[in-house]
Amino acid sequence: MKKAPNIILVGPMGAGKTTIGRLLSQAMGKEFYDLDKVIEDNAGADIPWIFEREGEDGFRKRETQALSSLVQSDKENCVLATGGGIVMRDENRSILNDGSVVVYLYASVSQQLYRTSKSSHRPLLQTGDPKATLRKLFEVRDPLYREVATLVVETDARHPKSVANKVLDAIKRHLNTETSIS
Numbered sequence: 709m710k711k712a713p714n715i716i717l718v719g720p721m722g723a724g725k726t727t728i729g730r731l732l733s734q735a736m737g738k739e740f741y742d743l744d745k746v747i748e749d750n751a752g753a754d755i756p757w758i759f760e761r762e763g764e765d766g767f768r769k770r771e772t773q774a775l776s777s778l779v780q781s782d783k784e785n786c787v788l789a790t791g792g793g794i795v796m797r798d799e800n801r802s803i804l805n806d807g808s809v810v811v812y813l814y815a816s817v818s819q820q821l822y823r824t825s826k827s828s829h830r831p832l833l834q835t836g837d838p839k840a841t842l843r844k845l846f847e848v849r850d851p852l853y854r855e856v857a858t859l860v861v862e863t864d865a866r867h868p869k870s871v872a873n874k875v876l877d878a879i880k881r882h883l884n885t886e887t888s889i890s
């Protein structure tokens with residue numbers, strides 16, 4: 709029998725990947741993984757510490773390693789929330805495109821700013837002008853999220869539960885179309 713595809717959420721910081729991923733995994737009865745958390749558990753240190761000691765490059769190496777061991781292990785039936793920069797490496801985009809259903813959670817820059825403003829856990833946003841940083845990242849990354857996405861779901865002005873339901877409907881529709889006989 710065909711394996712159930714993994715569901716992978718991509719999108720910018722504050723899109724809600726962690727929040728929606730958890731809700732989605734509960735609704736679908738799948739196991740939930742948050743790649744940022746997996747990286748932290750593997751390193752025995754938090755993301756700000758990794759950036760400080762190893763730089764962004766060190767973090768990206770750990771990110772690719774965690775992604776490939778999760779997705780290329782025999783794990784199936786899981787929901788994986790990624791970090792906002794997962795699409796930056798070609799190697800990661802190839803892994804994402806290898807049989808998973810990838811959902812791009814779209815959020816406008818102003819929503820990203822609002823949703824990330826309460827936490828100082830994101831090293832890339834510890835700048836004088838986080839809005840300008842988010843805008844620059846969005847210009848580079850939005851086309852890459854779209855490149856890997858099977859589905860795109862808009863999250864602005866929606867409660868997390870409503871986003872999760874929208875994602876669920878889109879996944880069901882996608883999987884039904886994929887398996888129906890034309």
Ligand SMILES: Nc1ncnc2c1ncn2[C@@H]1O[C@H](COP(=O)(O)OP(=O)(O)OP(=O)(O)O)[C@@H](O)[C@H]1O
Nearest residue numbers: 720721722723724725726727791792823866867868
């Ligand atoms: N649809 C939504 N409406 C309002 N608030 C939201 C929504 N989705 C997420 N949030 C809130 O925004 C904040 C950031 O969400 P979350 O941590 O899930 O984002 P993320 O995409 O995982 O970010 P990162 O890439 O940094 O891991 C949280 O406080 C969360 O409760």
Ligand SMILES: O=C(O)C1=C[C@@H](O)[C@@H](O)[C@H](O)C1
Nearest residue numbers: 721744755791792793830831
């Ligand atoms: O957008 C990014 O590059 C990042 C997003 C976070 O989820 C973390 O993965 C880390 O802070 C880097």
Ligand SMILES: [Mg+2]
Nearest residue numbers: 725726744789
């Ligand atoms: Mg997250």
